[in-house]
Amino acid sequence: MNRRWLTLTAVFGLGFLGVSTIFHWVASAREARFLKSAEHRREMVRWEAAYALAMLTTFSGIGFLVAAAAKQPLRALRRQLSLLDPQNPWQRVHVDERDPEIEALVQEINRLLDRVQETLSEADRASARVAHELKLPLTMARLRMEQAVERVDPAISEQIQAELDRLSHYLDRALLLARAEKGGLVLRWERLRVDELLEELLEGFRLLAEAEGRTIEARMIPAEADADRTYLKQILYNLISNALRHGRGPIYLRLRRNASGITLAVGNRIKRSGVGRSGLGMGKRIVAALVQSHGNMRAAYRLCREWHCARLRIFPKMASG
Template identity: 30%
Template sequence: MMFKPIRSLELRLTLLVTGCAAMVLCAVAFMTYLGINHILIAQQDRALVERIERLEILLQDSSNIEQIIARPKLYQNMLGNQDNLFLLIQGDQILININPLGIPLPEFTHQPQIQFQDLSAHTYPTRIAWKTIQINQQPYVLIAGKQWSERLAIISPFQKRLFIYVFTGILAIFILCAIASRLGLNALRTLREQTHAINIHKLEQRLNLVHPPQEIEQLASDINAMLDRIEMGYSQLNRFSEDIAHEFRTPLNNLIGQTEILLMNERSPAQYQELLISNLEDYQRLKRMIDSMLFLARADAHKVCLNKQKIQLKSFIEDIFSIFEYQAEEQHCNFVLRLEATELLADPELLQQALYNLISNALIHGGNHRTIYVLSRRKIINNMQMITLSVITSGLEVAPEHLPHLFERFYQCSSSRQSPHQTGGLGLSIVASILTLHQGMYQAVNSAEGICFELLFPDV
């Protein structure tokens, strides 16, 4: 039969404290019992020692020993109770044998000091003491004994009362622990009630406890921090859903509207071809957004595997410049490359995508007649050696209130979404995810030359 574990913290604490207290009480009771028993045995031993010493003094007188041997009943009457025992042995001869209960005696060794022994095999357990004494230069063994009856008469009621006291004490501790646990865990119940009241429509609500214990206060603080992250994530998810719906709706509306207009009347093959070319741009835009969202989802789930390699930055960045050569000529823009650090450890494909997005962003939003600088240098940030790649668009600034949000998904400084070059506001989000995968940092700042996007990679 399997027992289910106790799941109530209140009951667990009560049983744990009660169990510990019960063990302490039982240990104290046991030690007390042993102490009282030891005291009673010591008192009984002192009485036997005093009896043997008195008898030894009495027997040292030769006339006394002859009288006691001749009239043993005399000393038996002196002893009184039947539980007393007295023997005097010389060699194999028992000179005095006062043993009314017939207690069987063991073999005695000749010792000048008083020896003690318990005789518990008999119906009447007895404690005896013996000593070898010299009378008229002859060895005699003097034996005295007394039953345990007096000691048991004291210790047995005490043992019963001690059991009652221990049981009552354990019961009282259990009740007090149950009350203390209930009062002590009141803050935890309040925490549970407040947590239970938080739902999807009350994500702004936070836990607020009055003078809680330190552990509960720390737990409430951690839960509030978790709620902050959940609320922020939920808000971002809502905004992401709205933005993605809007981003998808724009090209889809274009596709539907142009197709409906074209189908209203008979058109020439050239007009159909023109429509298909126009629709292809919207299809490509939708594909870019879907690819970007898939990459971001994989990056968030840490499913993007890095293939870090030593990259020679000069040839690597020049290859990227060549991709934008014709677009830069059309816009009368030029590229400037300044490299203080010439090597970088990173994933080549992801680094190419990050720089591609930044340079493309600079050409799209910078307009004509701009200079795009790509710089590299070493920095020490928080005692860490970093390599910084900066993409600067000359003569262009971004309002300070937009800078902290530029790397957010679908964030756009302008409300217009009609540019054919728009990527839906995911380009910089992809850059941020790539830097996060590399355990690096990123930021956008306004510099003297223009808007600067910095990518910071660990120099390892």
């Protein structure tokens, strides 16, 4: 509904109320002169007051509804803006409203999001180029370190090797993210047991959790899904890793199966502010890119007070798209 028409309707209604009330009072006053008793005149005044109150209440209610309807597009726009995910810069807002002012506002917001997406895309391309450039020097450094291991103090050698491994892991993740977001991944589809993949990953994650005094409580049932083994394992790894890195207390993992597919939920308490916030946010981006590459998956995240829940749904391959 056009906001200008709503405004005109409200103005016309209030104007009609005022004019109608004035004419009615004038007519009533002229009519009251012909009434003989004061009681009749008081009765007429009471009826006219009731009429005016009813008119005022009716048009006030209409005005309130008109004002609420006029604000509805802005409320819808605000809800969409609050739901925008910083990890998904390609999202856009829209409102089913033909008001030129609202449409202009939506267009300006989407132009701003276009510029943000272009900036992030350029940063991603630059990161991918840097990762490609660093891959060869890093490999050569690792080879030289392996050759010189006998001439270097074992403790120092171990520290350097650990840092090289960490940097290599980060570069591999950056290159994977760049390929996935460009749609350059080649998927090798298989029928996989998701519960078995999770058990393989949980063996290592349980050791890491125990080192932090935490536990992983998993409830799983046998469940199969169509996916690429390597990339599905990467998705599962990132979901559990994020819960371990950014959470506290027990990690709850649930794997369920129904007619539409399987659902994996990973829940944990969020770390208190100021703790564990040094990550680069690459984990969720990799999950989003790999999920989009498969086409038969959906990933969602939900915050509820101090709880965070990551949910992965995998549908049958024939139902994708």
